Amino acid sequence: MKAQSESQQLALDTIARKKRGIIPTNCIHVMDIDLIEELAKMPPGSYIENPVDVYLRFNINVGINILDQFIPTNPLSMTEKGFGKDRKRGATTGIEKIVVDDITIDSPEAVVEHMEKVIFPNTLKLISDFDEKKAVENIITTECRVQAMLGPSILKTGYGFMHFPHLRYGLYGYANYFMAYALYPEIIEKDFSLQADLYEIMNRAAARAITEGGLPLLYRLDHDMADSRGTLANIKSLEKIWFPHFERSIKPVAGIPGMNLIWHCDGNLMEMIPGLLECGVKGFQGFQYEAGMDYPAICKMKTTDGDTMIIFAGVSVTRTIPFGTPGDVTRELKWLVENGPETGLFLGVSSSVTPGTRRENIIALVEGLKYYREHGRT
Numbered sequence: 001m002k003a004q005s006e007s008q009q010l011a012l013d014t015i016a017r018k019k020r021g022i023i024p025t026n027c028i029h030v031m032d033i034d035l036i037e038e039l040a041k042m043p044p045g046s047y048i049e050n051p052v053d054v055y056l057r058f059n060i061n062v063g064i065n066i067l068d069q070f071i072p073t074n075p076l077s078m079t080e081k082g083f084g085k086d087r088k089r090g091a092t093t094g095i096e097k098i099v100v101d102d103i104t105i106d107s108p109e110a111v112v113e114h115m116e117k118v119i120f121p122n123t124l125k126l127i128s129d130f131d132e133k134k135a136v137e138n139i140i141t142t143e144c145r146v147q148a149m150l151g152p153s154i155l156k157t158g159y160g161f162m163h164f165p166h167l168r169y170g171l172y173g174y175a176n177y178f179m180a181y182a183l184y185p186e187i188i189e190k191d192f193s194l195q196a197d198l199y200e201i202m203n204r205a206a207a208r209a210i211t212e213g214g215l216p217l218l219y220r221l222d223h224d225m226a227d228s229r230g231t232l233a234n235i236k237s238l239e240k241i242w243f244p245h246f247e248r249s250i251k252p253v254a255g256i257p258g259m260n261l262i263w264h265c266d267g268n269l270m271e272m273i274p275g276l277l278e279c280g281v282k283g284f285q286g287f288q289y290e291a292g293m294d295y296p297a298i299c300k301m302k303t304t305d306g307d308t309m310i311i312f313a314g315v316s317v318t319r320t321i322p323f324g325t326p327g328d329v330t331r332e333l334k335w336l337v338e339n340g341p342e343t344g345l346f347l348g349v350s351s352s353v354t355p356g357t358r359r360e361n362i363i364a365l366v367e368g369l370k371y372y373r374e375h376g377r378t
Contacts, residue, residue: 001216003155005153007154008153008155010065010373011065011216012216014344014345015157015218015344017307017344019342019343021377022373022374022375023373023377024065024066024346025066025346025348026347027059027068028064028349028366029071029074029353030362031074031078031355032354032355032356033048035362036075039366040055040057040061041061047075048076052072056149059150060151062366062369063369063370065373066155066346067150068156068158068220069159069160091171091173100114101114103118105172107179108176108183110176111168111172111179111180115190115191120191123198126198132201132204135209136205136209139213140212143215144213157215157218158216158218159220163195163198163203164249165196165242169232174232178233188241189245192241192245193245200249200252203250203251206252207255210253210256210259211256219259219260221250221264222263222264224266225238225266225267226272227267228290228291229267230268230271243278247278247279254281260283261280261282262282262284262310263284264284264286265285267288267291268292282309283311283312286350287314287350289316290316295313295336296339299340300341308341308342309344310341311340311345313347314350315336315348316332316349317352317354318350318351321349322356322357322361324361329361329365333369337377338377349365
């Protein structure tokens with residue numbers, strides 16, 4: 001695509017691994033409404049009245065160059081005391097009884113029953129009913145609409161329209177899903193295979209949309225597959241029954257010349273990184289350094305075609321931003337820059353910044369990001 005501003009050009013050049021010296025800023029999703037209003041230079045109460053415009057002004061004012069998710073109303077979902085009492089509980093957030101399509105998920109066998117009776121036939125129907133032309137049109141229309149909303153200073157990149165096989169703990173809950181994973185690996189692999197059958201054709205549409213729509217050659221893949229201890233499933237089993245189907249599903253997009261797929265990191269994903277790179281992933285975002293993610297080592301790695309990593313580095317939102325000092329924020333930004341790749345580096349935060357975070361740390365973050373946009377590594 002053609003840049004509409006120097007801000008977008010900086011983002012595009014960084015995606016292309018051009019040496020610019022200065023470092024662009026990735027979206028910093030602050031969920032504290034008072035801070036959003038302050039940095040947007042809007043009066044108290046304005047965000048509640050008009051969240052989309054105020055959130056957009058916040059992003060522009062803090063100097064965001066690039067953004068993949070535009071979620072302006074998300075800060076309405078949380079306060080300093082956590083989620084509201086009316087928030088609906090789900091399979092991974094404390095619901096007492098998990099019932100899916102009238103099947104009570106109370107055992108690994110119930111997971112298998114639901115997959116065989118519902119998931120598998122539904123997936124086959126989705127494959128037979130898929131309309132590639134309509135999917136291409138929808139992706140281009142949606143991405144262009146959001147880009148127009150963001151305006152010329154922020155580059156909208158890909159998120160949400162590309163798919164790959166997921167672990168279904170969000171549907172069945174952790175305990176029963178992972179017991180089924182361990183006890184019935186052939187059923188779980190059949191699920192991964194059918195997901196890949198569907199997503200391979202959906203991603204052919206995504207590839208067409210990126211090419212025909214002239215969309216940026218960057219897409220963030222997002223699925224939590226680890227906690228602070230390591231991968232949620234044994235890495236050897238993932239290598240056997242998940243990675244082959246993941247690679248097949250993403251191939252249509254990964255094969256676009258110049259395309260960059262980056263992976264969102266939650267927890268300690270170090271064991272998965274070699275396999276992700278072999279499948280065509282070219283970078284990472286959202287590091288939890290305290291969980292064991294070796295940021296300097298990752299930044300020194302190369303893609304399968306010899307390129308440097310695309311890295312969306314961020315100050316830790318689980319350690320430094322909530323519990324550190326402004327000096328800690330400044331030092332961590334410096335560490336990220338000094339240990340980051342020579343090209344392809346973006347700066348921001350590691351994930352969403354929850355309400356109640358110290359104001360002075362956010363101000364230090366915004367000032368630090370501005371420094372690296374203007375002065376770079378000097």
